Amino acid sequence: MTDSRKYAMHDDARCNFWASTLAEQPTSRPRLAGNVQADVAIVGAGFTGLWTAYYLKRLSPELAIVVLEAERVGHGASGRNGGWVVGNLAGLERHIGDLPLKERRDCCGVVADNVDEIGRVLAREGIAADFNKGGALYAAARYRDQIAIQRDYLHHLHELGHSEEDCHWLDAEQLAEKAHFRDGYGGIYHRQVATLNPAKLVAGLAELVERLGVTIHEHSRATELGRNVVSTHEGSVEAPTVVCATEGYADRFHDFKRHVIPVQSLVIATEPLSDATWQAVGMSERLAFSDASRLINYGHRTADGRIVFGARGNYRLGARPKADQAIGDEAIRMRRDLLVDLLPALEGVRIDYGWGGSLGLSRNFRPHAIFDHTSGLATAGGYAGEGVAASHLFGRTLADLILERDTHLARMxxxxxxxxxxxLIKRWEAEPLRWLAAQAITYSYAGEESLMRRGKSAPLLKRVNDYFASIIE
Known part of the structure; x- marks a missing residue:
């Protein structure tokens, strides 16, 4: 890597591949100055805040809506993620696990159909965000023990309520027709998964809501969320309804920070691959892919022929979100090595970008859409890394709750x-307990993977991992 490339990796304006695809950086929107009145004040100009504003305006055009953003539109996870649009919800079983099968299937149908609805909205509104519904592979791609892990996950999806049509098993030959992994033993094909360019989506969505009459103020960090008022250093917005849409970036609001903490997710993007390399890799359908590692990884083929690949996030002591975007050379190299381990045809590929951000994780690992009529405070989040799709679904849901519409979504x-x-949301334990638990989970997962790599089972570590999974229930 040249010195200039090293420098670029540590420059926030150049390390994020998604940001580089925007035709031009829009001029900064004005700061909030003075005290203003609105019907709805939204804190956070990411996907959750903007989708909420969009559906509120579509349903009730007369509403005066003001969105406050601490930095620029999409500065948080919405402009930095891996670009997956997943027809599932992380933690969904904690909401629906005790429901009758018919009701579980209905809920799974709602989250699956959400992917197609996003595609329809983008087409209708003319937002060119490289949306592509190619499905996703959850593969047993490196170790034989991963076959059982993925089989168990498929059983879980069906038991939860997802259909056989949407989620089904591919044997090794069928898997090889879609992608050429190092050791493709088989895996799950999930039909209701798409990919997109999140920076194009968040930029296009912001421009759209502004055309609908929403006001967005950038560089207007909220310093206090009070009853029917949001304050910044230079002004305030008084509104009967206040929406906190900060997800993993709620560190300034201690009350929310106790319930939803930030976990870091780090991502790389390769150079554009040649036709010959793509022949060797497969993925002609531009699908998304992941393997059965507990140290989660995720990737997909971009519209311009790169691979975007993320893996193995971490938790910072004190629940500090990642404000900058750059990641270090070691973090880039580790993800590049894991990518090549999955797809050996990428040996020698150049990594052009490396960046990271923070996702939001609730204490009981359940995503939520909440509107407290008494206080006028609404919030949504806890997406656990699946927020591109979930933020759309929960933004729609918040709009229905705020407008008191008796809809199917409002009854989910x-x-x-x-x-x-x-x-409704449990509080996280005090530090350093949660940091110590995070370290123990990470090391136990790494130990389990090390044993699988050597072809050995890990029953003790599995019990440890299951125990740690149970304590976040």
Missing amino acids: PWAFTNASHRQ
Whole structure:
């Protein structure tokens, strides 16, 4: 890597591949200055805040809506993620696991159909975000033990309520027709998964809501969320409804920070690959892919022929979100080596970009859409890394809850009214307990993978991992 490339990796404006694809950086929107009145004040100009604003305006055009953003539109996870649009919800089983099968299937149908609805909205509104519904492979791609892991996950998806049509098993030959992994033993094909360019989506969505009459103020960090008022250093917005849409970037609001913490996710993007390399890799359908590692990895083929690949996030002591975007050479190299381990045809590939951000994880590992009518405070989040699709679904849901619409979405088990987030979401333990637990989980997962790499089982580590999984219930 040349010195200039090393420098670029540590420059926020150049390390994020998605940001580089925008035709031009829009001029900064004005700061909030003075005190203004609105019907709805939204804190956070990412996917959750913007989708909420979009659906509120579409349903009730007369509403005065003001969105406050601490930095620039899409500065947080919405402009930095891996670009997966998943027809599932991380933690969905905690909402629907005890429901009858018919109701579980209905809920799974809602989250699966959400992917297609996003595609329809983007087409209707003319947002060119490279949306591509190619499905996803959850492969047993490196170790034989991964076959059992993926078989168990497929059983879980079906038991949860996902259909055989949407989620089904591919044997080694069928898997090889879609992608050429190092050791493709088989895997799950999930039909209801798409990919897109999140920076193009968040930029296009911001421009769209502004055309609908929403006001966005950038560089207007909210310093306090009070009853019917949001304050910044230079002004305030008074509104009967306030939406906190900060997800993994709620560190300034201690009340929310106790319930949803940031976990870092780090991503790389390769150079554009040659036709010959793509022949060797496969993925002609531009599908998404992951293997059965507990140290989660995820990737897909971009519209311009690169691979974007993320893996193995971490938790920072004190629940500090990642404000900058650059990641170090060692983090880039580790993800590049894992990518090549999965897809050996990429040996020698150049990595052009490396960046990271923070996703939001709730204490009980359940995504949520909450509107407390008494206080006028609404919030959504806890997406656990699957927020590109979930933010659209939960933005729609928040709009229905705020407008008191009796809709199918408003009756979903993840939608709550007449209670606050303090009552509905458990608080995380104090530091350093949660940091120590995160380290123990990471090391136990790494130990399990090391044993699988050597063809050995890990029953003790599996029990440790299952125990740690159970304590976040």
